[in-house]
Amino acid sequence: MSEQVEHLISKEYAAGFHTAIESETLPPGLNEDVVRFISAKKDEPEWMLDWRLQAFRAWQEMESPDWAKVKYPPVDFQSISYYSAPKSMDERPQSLDEVDPELLATYEKLGIPLHEQAVLAGVAMDVVFDSVSVVTTFREKLLEAGVIFCSISEAIEKYPELIKKYLGSVVPQKDNYFAALNSAVFSDGSFVFIPKGVRCPMELSTYFRINEQNTGQFERTLIVAEEGSHVSYLEGCTAPMRDENQLHAAVVELVACDNAEIKYSTVQNWYPGDAEGKGGIYNFVTKRGVCHESAKISWTQVETGSAITWKYPSCILRGDNSVGEFYSVALTNNLQQADTGTKMIHIGKNTRSTIIAKGISAGRSDSSYRGLVRMNPGADGARNFTQCDSLLIGDRCGAHTFPYIESKNPSAVIEHEATTSKVSDDQMFLCAQRGLDPEKAVSMIVNGFCREVFKELPMEFAVEAGKLLEVSLEGSVG
Amino acid sequence: MLRINNLHASVEDKEILKGLSLEIKPGEVHAIMGPNGAGKSTLGNVLSGRDGYEVSSGTVEFKGANLFDLAVEERAREGVFLAFQYPVEIPGVSNMEFLKVSVDTVRKHKGLPALSSVEFMKLARTTSQKVKLDQAFLKRGVNEGFSGGEKKRNEILQMMLLEPSLCILDETDSGLDIDALQTVADGVNAMRNKDRSFIVVTHYQRLLDYIVPDYVHVLADGKIVKSGDKSLAKELEAKGYGWLEGGVA
Ligand SMILES: Nc1ncnc2c1ncn2[C@@H]1O[C@H](COP(=O)(O)OP(=O)(O)OP(=O)(O)O)[C@@H](O)[C@H]1O
Numbered sequence A: 001m002s003e004q005v006e007h008l009i010s011k012e013y014a015a016g017f018h019t020a021i022e023s024e025t026l027p028p029g030l031n032e033d034v035v036r037f038i039s040a041k042k043d044e045p046e047w048m049l050d051w052r053l054q055a056f057r058a059w060q061e062m063e064s065p066d067w068a069k070v071k072y073p074p075v076d077f078q079s080i081s082y083y084s085a086p087k088s089m090d091e092r093p094q095s096l097d098e099v100d101p102e103l104l105a106t107y108e109k110l111g112i113p114l115h116e117q118a119v120l121a122g123v124a125m126d127v128v129f130d131s132v133s134v135v136t137t138f139r140e141k142l143l144e145a146g147v148i149f150c151s152i153s154e155a156i157e158k159y160p161e162l163i164k165k166y167l168g169s170v171v172p173q174k175d176n177y178f179a180a181l182n183s184a185v186f187s188d189g190s191f192v193f194i195p196k197g198v199r200c201p202m203e204l205s206t207y208f209r210i211n212e213q214n215t216g217q218f219e220r221t222l223i224v225a226e227e228g229s230h231v232s233y234l235e236g237c238t239a240p241m242r243d244e245n246q247l248h249a250a251v252v253e254l255v256a257c258d259n260a261e262i263k264y265s266t267v268q269n270w271y272p273g274d275a276e277g278k279g280g281i282y283n284f285v286t287k288r289g290v291c292h293e294s295a296k297i298s299w300t301q302v303e304t305g306s307a308i309t310w311k312y313p314s315c316i317l318r319g320d321n322s323v324g325e326f327y328s329v330a331l332t333n334n335l336q337q338a339d340t341g342t343k344m345i346h347i348g349k350n351t352r353s354t355i356i357a358k359g360i361s362a363g364r365s366d367s368s369y370r371g372l373v374r375m376n377p378g379a380d381g382a383r384n385f386t387q388c389d390s391l392l393i394g395d396r397c398g399a400h401t402f403p404y405i406e407s408k409n410p411s412a413v414i415e416h417e418a419t420t421s422k423v424s425d426d427q428m429f430l431c432a433q434r435g436l437d438p439e440k441a442v443s444m445i446v447n448g449f450c451r452e453v454f455k456e457l458p459m460e461f462a463v464e465a466g467k468l469l470e471v472s473l474e475g476s477v478g
Numbered sequence B: 001m002l003r004i005n006n007l008h009a010s011v012e013d014k015e016i017l018k019g020l021s022l023e024i025k026p027g028e029v030h031a032i033m034g035p036n037g038a039g040k041s042t043l044g045n046v047l048s049g050r051d052g053y054e055v056s057s058g059t060v061e062f063k064g065a066n067l068f069d070l071a072v073e074e075r076a077r078e079g080v081f082l083a084f085q086y087p088v089e090i091p092g093v094s095n096m097e098f099l100k101v102s103v104d105t106v107r108k109h110k111g112l113p114a115l116s117s118v119e120f121m122k123l124a125r126t127t128s129q130k131v132k133l134d135q136a137f138l139k140r141g142v143n144e145g146f147s148g149g150e151k152k153r154n155e156i157l158q159m160m161l162l163e164p165s166l167c168i169l170d171e172t173d174s175g176l177d178i179d180a181l182q183t184v185a186d187g188v189n190a191m192r193n194k195d196r197s198f199i200v201v202t203h204y205q206r207l208l209d210y211i212v213p214d215y216v217h218v219l220a221d222g223k224i225v226k227s228g229d230k231s232l233a234k235e236l237e238a239k240g241y242g243w244l245e246g247g248v249a
């Protein structure tokens, strides 16, 4: 039976098509001129260019990290193009009517209709295609509530003071190798600003799509929630199937001011490569949020795509009584590799963090949880609870847990639980004896395993995530 | 309903069933008793199609067709139901969801219209009352943290919802208190009709006071060594298995 189960995991990647659209793409290569080109392309002010150049010079001095449990040949940064945009985006469209129908059709095909009457009720969407934001829906409605939701390029132009204040305030330019690269060449992304006391009237969402060949995607997201405000944000992503690996190096910064709450959910479905491990996205992402007094940041992620995932959404619990949460499902299949987890840095008193990480490995894949919980000397009464569960499908895959605990405060309490289990033959037999197909059985068992995480996702997306797992597991039982 | 003819089956190259024959007509209840390790659970596993059991010879006809032509889930949809001796847990999958998916699948196979969520929930609630399983158990993970007796009652709940045509109960009475035994027996008796057959595997004559069988068989060393009516169970209770032909333990 386990052989069967294993076989259930070879699927067609549904989002793997390419859109034939005329694009302006920078030739491969990276140097200061490329950084200047990107900045000029976006009519950026001088200070922004300087900021990028600082990051670029720092990056040149840095080395690619090698501590993660992932294996891949060195990335040739000179073979990647750092900017690609559909020609039709030269003049930034002011409304949906002006967006290239070919682009709209692409999103339609991905199951993301962009017409405001057709989109999921109550979800505003920013759509990023290769290096540019295509459209942001429901902007006016949000502005009525004082909420700013636009592409980061537009924010640099329209809200320079906010950008100067917050960009790089959580993830500094030199934070790490990939963050430095992103700071130098980021091309677009989303900006969200929720003013004091406002509860954002709808879910916000960004959908990232890599289309062009040999193109890296470097998006930058910044979310600022002022005192007592509240926002829930979701990102999704897909890419065409290609034989070459493609690089995605994003940076996400969250600022939760006193009593604010940010809920950040990710459904990541970048192209994972084929069954032989050919192609797929390298997903090297830095995500971090800072919580001021009594603020709360909650990261929820469902990671099913990418050839390699390297990401550790983190919370800096600076303010007293602040709360950090991390809920994660990472599914790897075939030859995918994931090294993901979180960092919870407790600085303030009575700060609390919860980590629930679920890893599912199938095929010959490898999945690692890597998490740091640090209790600083001032973190009196701080508490952390960590639970890491691994589920193995078949016997050629691996699951690993690397918990790092640094406690410099004796009053802090840290709890850690870890389990490893298998989809057992007995479970499969029970399901079959009750009439279920092997595919349905595996997907149900896996969904059950992920339940604690899925219940953290916004309703519409929880259903979506469940389906995504089902598709990702297709073929693992024969 | 079921015609087993000279069945030989082995596990890991060890022959367990050694020429077992048994015929069960629609509406009949057959009790199977016999010493530990005789092959009773093996018979249930072979009939339901569990992996790892090699059938070397013999035939099994189910509703006139060759049972071995069907995969596990196809047998289940055709009405073979096994109530497990040791029910397994599926953490995080709610009992309600599990029951709904399996009932949907079986109904679809039978060409019956699908039940709406509301209809199903009603049905699941009233049925769980019949087996005296609190509604809270419908929300919990499948068998997750259930006591031994609760697991067995959950098996009967599944059986009642799926309305199979051949029910194989493998020591469903083991580990049940007196009241639970009565509940389980009531559930089975309520389901008895002229079209449905039962194989009831048990070690205790007591169960057969509640579920009165049409036949009692002794399975020893992979064969049916003696068959009779319900009085045979009483005799076994008094004398054990030693006196039977073949001199089993
Ligand atoms: N997977 C297996 N591997 C090896 N031996 C097995 C396996 N399954 C069953 N057996 C052996 O087959 C024989 C019959 O087992 P079975 O479970 O059918 O007995 P049983 O009659 O149900 O006994 P009990 O009354 O104890 O439930 C036993 O000797 C058992 O050890």
Ligand SMILES: [Mg+2]
Pocket: B040, B041, B042, B085, B170, B171
């Ligand atoms: Mg047994």
